[in-house]
Amino acid sequence: MRTLVIIPAYNEEGSIASVIEDIHRNAPSVDIIVINDGSSDHTEEIATQAGARVLTMPYNVGIGGGMQTGYIYAQRMGYDIAVQMDADGQHPAAELPKLIELAGKYDLVIGSRYVEATDYRSPVLRRTGILFFSALVSLVTRQRFTDTTSGFRAAGRKVIDLYADYYPIDYPEVESIVYLKRKGCSITEVRAEMHERKAGRSSITPLKSVYYMIKVTLAVLMSALRFNRTAVSK
Amino acid sequence: MSIYVLSVVIAALFLLSILELVRRQKLKEQYSLLWILFSLILLIISFNVSLVERIAEWLGVKYAPAVLFLFGLLFCFAIILHLTIVITRLSSQVLRLTQEVTIMKEREDLHGQND
Numbered sequence: 001m002r003t004l005v006i007i008p009a010y011n012e013e014g015s016i017a018s019v020i021e022d023i024h025r026n027a028p029s030v031d032i033i034v035i036n037d038g039s040s041d042h043t044e045e046i047a048t049q050a051g052a053r054v055l056t057m058p059y060n061v062g063i064g065g066g067m068q069t070g071y072i073y074a075q076r077m078g079y080d081i082a083v084q085m086d087a088d089g090q091h092p093a094a095e096l097p098k099l100i101e102l103a104g105k106y107d108l109v110i111g112s113r114y115v116e117a118t119d120y121r122s123p124v125l126r127r128t129g130i131l132f133f134s135a136l137v138s139l140v141t142r143q144r145f146t147d148t149t150s151g152f153r154a155a156g157r158k159v160i161d162l163y164a165d166y167y168p169i170d171y172p173e174v175e176s177i178v179y180l181k182r183k184g185c186s187i188t189e190v191r192a193e194m195h196e197r198k199a200g201r202s203s204i205t206p207l208k209s210v211y212y213m214i215k216v217t218l219a220v221l222m223s224a225l226r227f228n229r230t231a232v233s234k
Numbered sequence: 235m236s237i238y239v240l241s242v243v244i245a246a247l248f249l250l251s252i253l254e255l256v257r258r259q260k261l262k263e264q265y266s267l268l269w270i271l272f273s274l275i276l277l278i279i280s281f282n283v284s285l286v287e288r289i290a291e292w293l294g295v296k297y298a299p300a301v302l303f304l305f306g307l308l309f310c311f312a313i314i315l316h317l318t319i320v321i322t323r324l325s326s327q328v329l330r331l332t333q334e335v336t337i338m339k340e341r342e343d344l345h346g347q348n349d
Binding site: 058 | 329332333334335336337339340
């Protein structure tokens with residue numbers, strides 16, 4: 001099984017090297033591709049030095065567009081499994097083997113902070129948002145999800161193809177689950193330990209989080225209403 | 235010069251400018267259709283002002299020019315909506331192109347190292 005770890009990075013020079021080293025230590029057989037999404041710092045050089053392949057976008061396309069680039073790449077290069085990880089060090093590579101192993105059985109494996117208690121503690125507001133989206137997605141897909149905003153995921157070939165075809169542009173995590181369920185994919189959650197970010201800060205400000213809630217809710221409802229039609233016309 | 239003559243002249247000039255833009259390929263035919271339709275309606279109304287009054291009466295609108303404003307506004311909404319649809323399509327196309335170029339560039343670098 002050829003596995004590719006996709007790490008979208010926008011100005012993550014402070015943490016990207018340790019993320020790559022962490023993966024090399026815990027899962028030496030996987031390939032790593034860093035999607036350098038128009039960073040203005042030294043993300044590209046540092047990631048290359050740390051031993052990752054780097055795809056540099058000519059301008060900032062946003063998290064969804066960057067992630068999709070990774071999936072298109074995985075599809076073209078014929079990878080069996082693609083794992084998406086954050087560049088800020090939130091996702092410990094020690095959990096990688098568990099996700100990769102389960103990706104053989106399910107189309108998508110989501111690393112969850114809440115499927116059973118982990119040491120991760122999140123602020124009340126964020127926790128509320130996470131609970132809301134978990135309830136919304138569980139309702140729409142009729143499958144219980146505990147951590148729909150988790151960006152720690154392993155995808156098999158079917159999902160690689162589907163994500164190469166369509167992936168939401170911004171705040172993609174929640175909607176992308178509903179999209180896969182609509183396409184008849186099997187999805188499971190697995191307990192995954194997560195850290196607080198090592199460097200940089202969350203891209204989500206109070207104003208953005210209002211937009212986030214409304215946009216993602218609308219996207220989930222619309223995605224559920226699309227039934228089995230292709231979401232994007234080509 | 236009365237306002238009627240003036241409005242006919244303006245409407246005719248408007249229609250001509252649209253057609254000229256299409257001729258010079260500054261405006262695509264597909265995007266010009268809404269504008270041509272709009273300028274034709276403008277021309278018809280300018281020639282036949284009582285038409286607006288009849289429509290106003292028929293709709294039960296007391297102040298006839300309000301009908302003009304209403305349809306003018308509706309047309310603006312229609313064309314703006316059309317534009318945002320076009321922008322949505324364009325931005326997905328640009329994103330896909332960016333992704334393709336990014337991947338091609340990496341492969342080229344890879345081949346460059348092998349040679």
